[in-house]
Amino acid sequence: MATYRVLVSDPISEKGVEALAAAPGISVDVNTGLKPEELLKIIGDYHGLVVRSETKVTPEVLAAAKNLKAIGRAGVGVDNIDRKAATDHGVIVMNTPTGNTISTAEHAFTLMLSAARNIGPAHSAVLKGDFKAARKAYQGIELNTKRLAVLGMGRIGTEFAKRAQAFNMTVVAYDPFLTQARADELKVELAKTPDEALKGADVVTLHVPLTPETNRLINADRLALMNKGALVINCARGGLVDEVALKEAIESGHIAGAGLDVFEVEPPPNDHPLFTLNKHVVYTPHLGASTNEAQENVGIQVAEQLRDFFVTGEIKNAINMPSLDAATRAAVGPYLDLAAALGKLLAKLGPENPDALRVSYHGPLATKDTGLVSRTALMALLEASRPDGQVNIVNAPAIATQLGLDVTESTINAKTEFNELVVVELKKGDVRYRVAGTLIGQSPRIVEIDKLYVDCNIAGRFLFVENDDRPGIVGVIGTALGNAGVNIANMGLARTSDRTRALTVIEVDSEPPASLLDLLKSTPGIVKVITLEL
Numbered sequence: 001m002a003t004y005r006v007l008v009s010d011p012i013s014e015k016g017v018e019a020l021a022a023a024p025g026i027s028v029d030v031n032t033g034l035k036p037e038e039l040l041k042i043i044g045d046y047h048g049l050v051v052r053s054e055t056k057v058t059p060e061v062l063a064a065a066k067n068l069k070a071i072g073r074a075g076v077g078v079d080n081i082d083r084k085a086a087t088d089h090g091v092i093v094m095n096t097p098t099g100n101t102i103s104t105a106e107h108a109f110t111l112m113l114s115a116a117r118n119i120g121p122a123h124s125a126v127l128k129g130d131f132k133a134a135r136k137a138y139q140g141i142e143l144n145t146k147r148l149a150v151l152g153m154g155r156i157g158t159e160f161a162k163r164a165q166a167f168n169m170t171v172v173a174y175d176p177f178l179t180q181a182r183a184d185e186l187k188v189e190l191a192k193t194p195d196e197a198l199k200g201a202d203v204v205t206l207h208v209p210l211t212p213e214t215n216r217l218i219n220a221d222r223l224a225l226m227n228k229g230a231l232v233i234n235c236a237r238g239g240l241v242d243e244v245a246l247k248e249a250i251e252s253g254h255i256a257g258a259g260l261d262v263f264e265v266e267p268p269p270n271d272h273p274l275f276t277l278n279k280h281v282v283y284t285p286h287l288g289a290s291t292n293e294a295q296e297n298v299g300i301q302v303a304e305q306l307r308d309f310f311v312t313g314e315i316k317n318a319i320n321m322p323s324l325d326a327a328t329r330a331a332v333g334p335y336l337d338l339a340a341a342l343g344k345l346l347a348k349l350g351p352e353n354p355d356a357l358r359v360s361y362h363g364p365l366a367t368k369d370t371g372l373v374s375r376t377a378l379m380a381l382l383e384a385s386r387p388d389g390q391v392n393i394v395n396a397p398a399i400a401t402q403l404g405l406d407v408t409e410s411t412i413n414a415k416t417e418f419n420e421l422v423v424v425e426l427k428k429g430d431v432r433y434r435v436a437g438t439l440i441g442q443s444p445r446i447v448e449i450d451k452l453y454v455d456c457n458i459a460g461r462f463l464f465v466e467n468d469d470r471p472g473i474v475g476v477i478g479t480a481l482g483n484a485g486v487n488i489a490n491m492g493l494a495r496t497s498d499r500t501r502a503l504t505v506i507e508v509d510s511e512p513p514a515s516l517l518d519l520l521k522s523t524p525g526i527v528k529v530i531t532l533e534l
């Protein structure tokens with residue numbers, strides 16, 4: 001059994017490490033706090049990497065990670081992992097989206113309460129002996145009946161909103177994926193834009209991922225839309241808030257204060273502009289997910305996901321490719337093998353430098369999740385012209401885009417002679433070349449090559465001979481193979497209905513020598529001879 005080496009480069013729970021180390025064929029090294037240059041030196045030895053947010057998985061790290069197959073993020077945000085570089089290098093990135101939801105929502109809620117009631121500065125004042133002065137200085141804000149804007153109504157935003165409703169706050173939410181029906185179910189007002197949510201809000205809480213679109217989501221103009229004396233809570237990502245604009249809005253008195261768990265640069269510098277403020281502010285060092293419960297959840301989840309990926313091929317919570325659970329993997333397994341054979345066949349028989357690949361599904365298969373089947377056909381097509389290991393299931397679509405190969409998938413309701421059919425077609429200008437296969441029982445078969453009906457195994461050594469449909473050709477081929485000592489395992493004949501073209505598909509037991517191929521190619525009536533190992 002292959003041994004996969006996994007590096008855990010940020011601290012995760014002991015139970016997670018144990019779960020991973022106990023899996024067959026997996027060995028684990030825990031090596032946290034590595035400097036970037038140290039990580040670069042060792043990453044080439046590993047097949048799997050487990051991180052939290054400290055390890056930065058940069059394009060340089062991915063370029064050095066020659067054996068890396070999967071990265072597991074023990075947490076939600078994957079902004080510390082260069083997703084494009086991972087995909088280009090064919091590395092699956094998985095996160096553990098649910099394990100820290102409650103802890104983070106609770107932490108964000110704590111920040112709101114603490115900012116409203118000056119818990120941080122008041123606590124420090126008590127320790128400094130300023131008890132009496134602090135009683136005067138730290139008048140709080142009541143949250144009851146206040147208007148809360150939630151930006152990002154996903155897992156954490158929803159949990160925050162529920163808690164705010166228990167505090168009798170009115171909740172308005174903005175999220176491009178929030179439907180009116182879901183908003184009604186959650187009893188929140190649905191805002192159509194962030195501005196609409198912020199207008200007249202007393203508190204805003206952020207629960208969106210950091211992306212180019214959400215960078216500085218909260219800026220000076222948006223702060224100005226909020227009510228005077230409002231609070232800003234950020235337990236998502238630092239870059240979501242323009243920190244300078246926030247400081248100015250607090251100093252001007254328009255915004256009362258902020259509760260921040262995250263900063264644009266982490267750790268923030270000691271002279272960070274927001275650190276001079278001392279009312280209605282509370283800062284924590286990215287602690288949203290730091291509870292025993294959350295860390296155990298994400299540590300175990302990430303370990304199980306990596307283990308299942310290496311041991312059974314199951315893909316869960318991947319952010320750069322479709323998921324594939326064990327049951328679906330088993331159900332589509334034979335089609336994956338079929339798709340790989342069809343892709344390989346097309347690479348050999350179809351037009352060179354094609355501009356489009358189309359994968360279509362007929363019959364009940366069309367109702368299944370076929371994303372991975374199509375990817376497999378594409379991968380096999382691309383693999384044929386690239387050295388081993390350059391193309392895989394993760395980076396195949398990105399490579400196709402680089403090549404200008406348009407890949408489409410469709411389902412077709414038209415009846416065929418087969419209960420189910422997978423058709424893979426390669427197009428170059430007006431030239432189209434298609435191959436198709438089906439499952440007979442659980443056994444994948446190739447049933448069509450360029451509109452000729454065949455019945456061919458998906459594994460083995462083959463000789464494809466295109467010839468004129470006239471007497472004697474099969475005899476010539478058989479004699480030539482016999483003379484060359486190449487045994488025929490299987491043979492099938494197909495021809496067009498107008499008898500202009502015929503195809504002889506021969507499964508052979510050994511590699512046909514070049515002299516045999518030359519002889520066949522020079523035989524009158526034989527148009528094309530191709531060998532292929534599927």
Ligand SMILES: NC(=O)c1ccc[n+]([C@@H]2O[C@H](COP(=O)([O-])OP(=O)(O)OC[C@H]3O[C@@H](n4cnc5c(N)ncnc54)[C@H](O)[C@@H]3O)[C@@H](O)[C@H]2O)c1
Pocket residue numbers: 075076077078097100101104151152153154155156157174175176177207208209210213214235236237261262286287288289290
């Ligand atoms: N402080 C911490 O320790 C900590 C812990 C966990 C998560 N996080 C952060 O919290 C974020 C949210 O986590 P989650 O589990 O709720 O994720 P989620 O995917 O369940 O929710 C994110 C929501 O944001 C929405 N969204 C995307 N772009 C948006 C936009 N421009 N405006 C409004 N909404 C938008 C999405 O539709 C989605 O519903 C994560 O991306 C992560 O960065 C921080």
Ligand SMILES: O=C(O)CC[C@@H](O)C(=O)O
Pocket residue numbers: 052053074075076077078100286288289290
């Ligand atoms: O690992 C952590 O503690 C932070 C996790 C958090 O930022 C996340 O996005 O899940």
